[in-house]
Amino acid sequence: MHAVCVFCGSSPGADPRFLEAARSLGAAIAGSGRTLVYGGAKVGLMGAVADATLVGGGKVVGVLPRALVDREVAHRGLTELHIVSSMHERKRLMADRAEAFIAMPGGLGTLEELFEVWTWAQLGIHSKPLGLFGPRDFFAPLLQYLDHLVAQRFVRAEHRELITVEDDAVALLERLAQHRPAPAPKWIDSSET
Numbered sequence: 001m002h003a004v005c006v007f008c009g010s011s012p013g014a015d016p017r018f019l020e021a022a023r024s025l026g027a028a029i030a031g032s033g034r035t036l037v038y039g040g041a042k043v044g045l046m047g048a049v050a051d052a053t054l055v056g057g058g059k060v061v062g063v064l065p066r067a068l069v070d071r072e073v074a075h076r077g078l079t080e081l082h083i084v085s086s087m088h089e090r091k092r093l094m095a096d097r098a099e100a101f102i103a104m105p106g107g108l109g110t111l112e113e114l115f116e117v118w119t120w121a122q123l124g125i126h127s128k129p130l131g132l133f134g135p136r137d138f139f140a141p142l143l144q145y146l147d148h149l150v151a152q153r154f155v156r157a158e159h160r161e162l163i164t165v166e167d168d169a170v171a172l173l174e175r176l177a178q179h180r181p182a183p184a185p186k187w188i189d190s191s192e193t
């Protein structure tokens with residue numbers, strides 16, 4: 001696991017623990033000699049995780065669609081900044097360049113990015129590990145809803161468990177590096193209980 005893709009808010013959020021978490025993840029990525037792949041913005045938690053990785057001596061690859069260069073303020077101090085033509089191209093390049101995905105607190109964009117790579121894992125399109133990093137109480141309602149989807153038999157328990165939840169950045173990276181997802185069929189058969 002050489003490069004880790006991080007999805008997180010383009011806003012800092014309401015709780016100072018979010019920025020602290022972003023900085024600790026950047027420091028852990030740099031400290032473990034890994035590369036950060038992310039959306040290329042200078043704002044919010046995105047900017048914080050990138051800055052912390054750079055300060056720790058790590059490499060950072062940013063991927064930003066041209067239309068968002070001004071809106072999300074392109075980070076000009078990165079090891080590599082790729083300006084691409086669409087959101088789809090951005091997500092493809094980020095996914096191709098990383099061996100693992102981590103989502104942190106964020107908004108609609110973060111959720112969309114997380115659920116895309118999660119559904120790709122569910123379909124066997126990739127077998128890269130997925131992590132959720134940040135204060136546990138922040139993620140509790142989301143995890144509760146996912147458990148509800150499992151109970152209602154829309155999501156298989158194995159697919160729900162594809163994500164590793166941690167509030168310590170170093171521990172999360174170690175767990176993701178060891179993770180070997182087990183293949184499971186996508187569809188829940190009506191004969192299954």
Ligand code: AMP
Binds near residue numbers: 011106109110111113
């Ligand atoms: P947010 O979590 O909404 O602050 O957004 C975090 C990142 O996700 C930002 O870089 C957004 O540009 C990006 N984003 C927003 N919408 C989408 C989308 N539909 N697909 C992929 N990324 C998105």
